[in-house]
Amino acid sequence: MNGGAKKKIVKKIKVNIDKCTGCRACEMACAAFHATPKYSSINPARARIRVFIDERSDLYLPLRAANYTPAECSGRQAYIINEKVYSPCIFCGASCPSRDYFKEPDSDLPLKCDMCEEEPPLSEPMCVQACTFDALTYEETEEEGEMAKEKLEELKTGLESLANKYGLQKLTDAVARRAMSPKG
Amino acid sequence: MRYAETGFNLEIDLSRGSIERVETDPQLTELHLGGQGTADRILWDRVPPEVEPFSPDNILIFSAGLLDATPVPGANRTIVNTFSSQTNLHAHSLLGGYFGAELKHAGYDKIVIRGQSPDLVYLWINNDKVEIRDARHLRGKGCQETAEHLKRDLKGDKVQVAAIGPAGENRVNMASIDHSHSSASRGVGSIMGSKRLKAIAVRGTKDIHIARPEELFEICQSMRKEISDNPYVGDWMATDEDDSFHHNNFAWGNARVRRRNFWSKELEERWRVLKQTYMTRQTSCYNCPKVCHNVISSPGRPTFSYKCFGKDTYHMAAFQELDFSYDILGVSQEYGLDSYSTPQVIAFALELHEAGILTDQDFPGMPSEVRGRFFYLLEKIVHREGIGDILANGVSEAARLIGKGAEVYDHNTVKKFEQLPIKLGKLNPPYFLMLATGEKMTITQIEGAFPQDPLPNMEQREEFVKGWTAVPDEKFKKYFLEWNKREEISNEASCAICDWNEAMHYLDDATGICGFLSSFRGGQFGGRSAYHIHNMPPLISLATGMKLDEAGLWKIFQRNRNLVRALNVRRGMRRIDEKPPEDHWAVRDHEFEQKLLDDYYEFKGWNNDGIPTRETLDKLGLDYVSEDFIRRGILTDNEDAFSKEIPRGKEKSGA
Numbered sequence: 001m002n003g004g005a006k007k008k009i010v011k012k013i014k015v016n017i018d019k020c021t022g023c024r025a026c027e028m029a030c031a032a033f034h035a036t037p038k039y040s041s042i043n044p045a046r047a048r049i050r051v052f053i054d055e056r057s058d059l060y061l062p063l064r065a066a067n068y069t070p071a072e073c074s075g076r077q078a079y080i081i082n083e084k085v086y087s088p089c090i091f092c093g094a095s096c097p098s099r100d101y102f103k104e105p106d107s108d109l110p111l112k113c114d115m116c117e118e119e120p121p122l123s124e125p126m127c128v129q130a131c132t133f134d135a136l137t138y139e140e141t142e143e144e145g146e147m148a149k150e151k152l153e154e155l156k157t158g159l160e161s162l163a164n165k166y167g168l169q170k171l172t173d174a175v176a177r178r179a180m181s182p183k184g
Numbered sequence: 185m186r187y188a189e190t191g192f193n194l195e196i197d198l199s200r201g202s203i204e205r206v207e208t209d210p211q212l213t214e215l216h217l218g219g220q221g222t223a224d225r226i227l228w229d230r231v232p233p234e235v236e237p238f239s240p241d242n243i244l245i246f247s248a249g250l251l252d253a254t255p256v257p258g259a260n261r262t263i264v265n266t267f268s269s270q271t272n273l274h275a276h277s278l279l280g281g282y283f284g285a286e287l288k289h290a291g292y293d294k295i296v297i298r299g300q301s302p303d304l305v306y307l308w309i310n311n312d313k314v315e316i317r318d319a320r321h322l323r324g325k326g327c328q329e330t331a332e333h334l335k336r337d338l339k340g341d342k343v344q345v346a347a348i349g350p351a352g353e354n355r356v357n358m359a360s361i362d363h364s365h366s367s368a369s370r371g372v373g374s375i376m377g378s379k380r381l382k383a384i385a386v387r388g389t390k391d392i393h394i395a396r397p398e399e400l401f402e403i404c405q406s407m408r409k410e411i412s413d414n415p416y417v418g419d420w421m422a423t424d425e426d427d428s429f430h431h432n433n434f435a436w437g438n439a440r441v442r443r444r445n446f447w448s449k450e451l452e453e454r455w456r457v458l459k460q461t462y463m464t465r466q467t468s469c470y471n472c473p474k475v476c477h478n479v480i481s482s483p484g485r486p487t488f489s490y491k492c493f494g495k496d497t498y499h500m501a502a503f504q505e506l507d508f509s510y511d512i513l514g515v516s517q518e519y520g521l522d523s524y525s526t527p528q529v530i531a532f533a534l535e536l537h538e539a540g541i542l543t544d545q546d547f548p549g550m551p552s553e554v555r556g557r558f559f560y561l562l563e564k565i566v567h568r569e570g571i572g573d574i575l576a577n578g579v580s581e582a583a584r585l586i587g588k589g590a591e592v593y594d595h596n597t598v599k600k601f602e603q604l605p606i607k608l609g610k611l612n613p614p615y616f617l618m619l620a621t622g623e624k625m626t627i628t629q630i631e632g633a634f635p636q637d638p639l640p641n642m643e644q645r646e647e648f649v650k651g652w653t654a655v656p657d658e659k660f661k662k663y664f665l666e667w668n669k670r671e672e673i674s675n676e677a678s679c680a681i682c683d684w685n686e687a688m689h690y691l692d693d694a695t696g697i698c699g700f701l702s703s704f705r706g707g708q709f710g711g712r713s714a715y716h717i718h719n720m721p722p723l724i725s726l727a728t729g730m731k732l733d734e735a736g737l738w739k740i741f742q743r744n745r746n747l748v749r750a751l752n753v754r755r756g757m758r759r760i761d762e763k764p765p766e767d768h769w770a771v772r773d774h775e776f777e778q779k780l781l782d783d784y785y786e787f788k789g790w791n792n793d794g795i796p797t798r799e800t801l802d803k804l805g806l807d808y809v810s811e812d813f814i815r816r817g818i819l820t821d822n823e824d825a826f827s828k829e830i831p832r833g834k835e836k837s838g839a
Contacts, residue, residue, distance in 0.1 A: 021475050023468035024282070025257070025408065032255060032401055039397035042253060043289060045342075045389035053341055055364060056332055056487060058464045058479065100340065105389035129405065132412035132473040 011115050012139045013064060013128060020060040020135040022053050029130035033116060045105045048113040049127045052090045059084060062127075062136060065102040066093030068110035070164060073098075186210065187395040188254050188727040189218055194292045194314060196307065198379050199240050199299030203314045208293065214730060215805060217694035218250030218293060219263040220276060221744040226296060227265060227274070228747060228809070233754045237269035238355065238378045240300035246346070246384065247294045248284035249696010252470075253392045254727045255404035257411055258714070260284055260470040261696040262346070262363070267755070268371030268625075269378070270357040270578045271600045274751045275371035276624040276693065279346060280469040280476075281364030283386065284696055286344040290388025301380040304353070308338065309386040319382040324350050326518030327362035328486060334385045347383035348373050349520025351566045356576040358525045358565075362517065365467060365477040365489035369522035370601070370625050395729030403723070407714065408473050416710030417701045418474035421492045422466065425456045430493055436500045438531040439596040439605035455506045462510060469698065476700060485514035492628075493604070494523040500605065501527035502554050512558060519566045524626070525578065525602040530561045532579045532593055533571065541588050546571045578602065596765050599757070601625040603765060610671040611769045612636070616777055617682040617784050619764035621794070623748050623757075624689065632699065633688050633706035633713075634660065634681045638667040654706055654716035656684060656734070664707075671771075675780050679787040687741040688713075691720060694744060743804040746796045750809045753818060759785075759794045795819065 027044035034048065035041045044050075048065040079086040095102035095110035102111045116122040122129070124138035131137075163171050195204040208222070216222045223245040235241045244266040251259035262284040268275035287295070290309050297307075306319040322330050331345035345363060352359035352373035359373025394400055411417060421427065428447035435442050462482055466475035467489070477489040490513055498516070499508040516526060534557060536542040544550075548570070550560050564572025574582050579602055583594035596603050598619060604627055614634065615627070622630040633654065639645045642665070649661040663677040688703035692715075699705070702715035715723075721732045762781065766772075785792060789800030798819055801810040813819040 021466060021468040023470065023472055025471050025473070028255060028471050029401075029405070032397070035391075035397075037397070039255075039394065039401040041391035041393050041397075042255060043389065043391045044285075045289065046391075055467075055479075056328060058481075058487075060465065060467075100342075130408065132408055133475075 007142045007144065010141050010143050011117075012141065013115075013125060014137045014139055015062050016135050016137070017061050019133050020051065020062055021133055022051060022055075022060050023133075024051050025130040025132070026062055026127035026136060027051060029126045033126040043105070046111065048102065048111050050101050057084060059086065059090065061086075061090050063090065063101075064093050064113045064127075065095060065111050067095070067112065068161075069094040069096050072096050185393055187393050187729045188250055188724075189213060189293050190288055190291050190390075190392070192292050193294040193296055194309065196295065196297045196314075196316070197299040198297065198301040198305065198316065198381060201301075201316055203316065205292075205312075205314075213250070213728070215740070216744055216747075217691075217724070217740055219247045219261070219694040219696055220265055220690075221694040221740065221747075223247045223263065223265040223294065224274070224744065224747045224751060226294075227267070227751055230298075231267065233756070235267070237267045237272060237375060240379070241298065242267050242375060242378075244297045244372065244375050244379060244381075245294055246283075246287070246297075248288045248292075249692075250694060250724070251727055252284035252696040253288040254394060255401050255471070256695075256697070256723055256727065257404055257408045258469070258472040258474070258698045258701040259696045260472060261692070261698055262287070262368070263693050263696070264361060264368045264372045266372055266375045268357075269355070269374050270371050270581070271625065273599060273625075273755055273757055274623060274748055275375070276629065276748075277361070277368035277370045277372045278366075278693070278699075279361065279363050279368045280366040280698060281344070282470045283344045283346050283363045285470045286342075286386045286388050288388065288392055289390050290386050291390050295384065297379060297381065300378065304380050304382050306334065306347075306383040306385060307381065308334075309384065309388075310338075311388055311390060322347075322382050323353065326350075326486065327360075327520045328518060330383050331363070334383060338385055338387070340387055343385050343387045345383055345385045347520075348376050348381075349518055349566075351520040352377035353382070354566065354568045354576070356521065356565060356568065357578040357581070358522045358529060358576070359520050360517075360522045362520055364469075365479065366469070367491065367517065367520075367522065369524060373520055373522075394727055396726045400723070400726040403726070411701060411714045412473035414712060414714060416712040417705045417714050419476035419492050419700050420709070421490075421495055422476045422478050425452055425459075427452075427455075427496065430496050431500070433606075434493075434496075434500065435605040435607045436503055438501070438535045438593065439528065439603075439607065440535075442607060451505075458506055458510065472698065472701070474700065480510055480514070482510045482514055485511060486518045488514040488517045491523065497523050497527045498558065501531040502558050504555065508555055508558075511555070512562070515559070516562055519562065521562070521566065524604070526562070526565070527558075528596065528602045528605065529565065529575050529579055529582070530558055532582070533561055533575050535593055536586065536590055539589075539593070541586065541590050541593075542571065595767055598622075598764060599625060599761050603627065603768075607767060607770075609770050610669075611771060611773065611777070612670050613673050613675070613678040613780055614681040614685070616764060616780060617678055618685060619768065620762040620781060621682070621784065622686070623752055628704065629689055629699075630682075630686050632704040632708050633685045635664065635707045635711070637670055638664070648711055652707065652711040653718065654711065654713050656687075656717045656738070660684065660707075675783045678780060679784045682784065683787065686745065687717070687738065690741045690744050691717075691737065694740070695720070695724065739804065743806065746801060746804055746806060747809070749790070749794070749796055750801070750806065750813070753795050754812070754816070757794075759792070762794060791819075 026049050027047040030047040030049050031043045032039045052061040116125040128136045128138045247263045249261045262279040264277040266275050304319040308315045327347045327349045330347040335343050355374045355377045360367040360369045431446045462480045464481050465479045467477040479489045481487045565576050574585050579594050580597045580600035583590040618630045645665050692703045706713040721737050798810040
């Protein structure tokens with residue numbers, strides 16, 4: 001394993017909340033792109049991007065689905081920006097028990113944004129392509145990073161969440177069984 | 185599987201408290217598309233002409249357009265239909281925003297509401313779970329306030345709410361149904377109020393399926409960019425600071441005075457600064473790349489967004505400036521009052537006061553300055569207090585109730601409905617036909633495909649027709665090229681123009697496509713509408729799987745158009761009702777106008793009294809209408825076509 005420093009590509013969707021008009025084309029297009037077969041169904045409830053809208057308080061906030069979390073936050077804080085009050089949840093992309101965002105409506109399984117990376121990857125994510133107001137723009141930057149270390153971090157996080165879900169003992173048993181199986 | 189539509193309607197009886205999910209007949213989609221088309225079929229089948237608008241037997245229908253919730257950009261209209269308590273005729277109204285798409289994702293194309301609840305209720309539609317819930321705690325609350333309450337109670341910013349304010353609860357004829365930054369006006373709010381239905385809240389998380397998904401999606405992605413770049417579509421009132429057109433040409437007060445030199449650069453700059461100061465954002469409707477809503481937060485007033493000329497109606501009725509509209513619009517919209525008809529009713533009342541027909545005793549405690557008077561009358565009307573109880577019926581009925589010569593001041597209505605305050609010099613023949621025969625009660629819901637006026641020289645006309653792809657037939661280019669003076673255009677051209685204008689609105693109201701991208705923003709503003717008779721059929725086919733060409737789509741328009749006429753004829757509407765306001769143009773020629781109307785009726789396949797003939801109806805598959813007409817004596821059995829012998833202005837039969 002090569003532990004040396006490597007360049008990695010960071011994909012970024014920039015969100016300009018002043019430019020969002022609340023049309024929700026990003027939701028529609030995301031859901032269509034991720035349908036199987038592609039585009040076969042339209043359903044913003046399956047989108048991995050959601051526009052939080054509060055008309056009276058003038059809050060318009062497109063939000064990308066991030067990781068699943070099994071529990072809601074223990075406490076909250078409120079952000080006051082330009083005299084508008086924002087709950088932290090509207091900046092948080094977690095698929096979380098506190099709200100119905102980012103869950104498959106049929107199964108409740110968490111949804112997560114994949115930056116439309118499946119083969120062949122799109123030149124820019126579908127939500128960005130659907131946004132005619134430049135509220136969503138796409139940017140790729142190169143950053144120094146240790147790929148190998150990051151992968152290990154990912155593995156660790158994955159194992160932790162499995163342990164959370166099934167218990168450490170079950171997980172250890174499963175790993176042991178797997179290690180003993182002829183396929184290795 | 186049904187494509188583009190859900191194939192189910194929600195049937196609610198508020199008297200019995202029953203809720204049913206009913207599968208719809210796919211053949212009706214092929215005949216009428218959806219939206220208003222299929223809603224009118226329900227009104228025909230279930231609401232006999234004897235039913236009074238406020239009767240529990242009247243039906244209120246919310247329809248999502250056929251293309252709502254598909255990728256088609258700007259297809260998001262909810263069409264609201266019923267019989268209006270103001271006109272006693274068919275009511276046509278539209279909501280933008282998100283409601284239509286959400287309804288379809290909940291699994292329904294329509295909500296069909298009949299009966300009358302014993303007390304105030306709201307409807308909560310959460311996919312398959314539908315409940316009629318107590319709404320007594322919402323009594324008297326504003327439209328947005330109600331929406332906010334329900335969103336909080338139902339825990340979701342994605343819950344979409346359509347609500348009436350106190351105006352609707354009190355059955356004010358100018359009451360609207362409001363959702364997001366949209367209002368459904370022209371007679372639907374009072375019917376919702378009469379059913380004691382305060383609001384409908386809907387949340388849907390189901391799929392909408394598309395017949396040929398990949399193709400439709402790709403076309404729509406590029407259309408979205410084209411529409412975004414197209415300066416000729418959308419609401420120019422939301423973006424253009426130069427509004428000299430309305431202020432210099434439309435009439436102020438009770439549709440009386442034109443101020444030809446009102447507009448100035450100084451005023452424009454001042455109003456631009458005002459807008460900049462109070463506008464918090466420009467917003468869009470669902471899946472639309474245009475920004476037509478300017479959201480205004482005036483100090484101490486509820487936030488609002490104006491609708492096109494609705495920006496000007498209050499201050500022009502009151503001879504004030506834009507700051508007055510900014511002051512009163514948030515308040516009146518929270519009350520759930522239509523911003524087109526309400527200011528006219530108030531200006532009418534103040535004119536009667538000035539004329540001494542109404543006296544100080546009719547207005548106890550009314551302030552002396554005009555702004556205060558508008559707010560005062562707004563309150564009286566919304567709560568139906570004192571003179572407000574009479575004014576709440578609208579100008580026509582109020583004039584009749586007041587009497588003492590008040591009828592003369594009712595000078596700007598057609599079919600008992602307040603018209604835009606337009607007073608012009610010479611007759612515009614296609615506009616004569618549109619104003620006379622339109623059944624959507626306002627010119628904005630019929631005009632648009634063809635230019636309002638000729639262009640001054642041939643070079644400009646040739647330039648205009650060059651890229652005019654929307655024309656259904658090359659003859660329209662010829663009409664335009666040959667059009668020199670507004671009042672000089674052949675009857676043949678006027679008939680065809682009126683018909684085409686109307687066609688585009690009827691198709692929009694069936695598909696849910698917004699008029700600002702289509703019917704309203706055709707030839708009259710640049711001739712580069714995003715949707716037209718050529719690109720609608722392939723879009724509908726890709727979405728629904730239906731085989732449809734231009735001829736087929738045109739026939740659907742004719743079928744839907746004739747069904748509306750039939751609904752109104754059955755309720756008593758006749759030729760005698762089809763006249764623009766007497767003072768709409770200064771120069772009138774009765775004989776010419778009546779000949780034009782004759783020709784138009786013939787063009788439409790209607791008899792001399794404006795009633796569709798049996799041949800017309802049967803050709804469109806509306807046999808059940810012609811049979812009903814014969815049974816009722818509206819048509820005679822042996823009549824087959826247009827007959828010249830019938831004297832105009834008289835009822836043909838049954839008399």
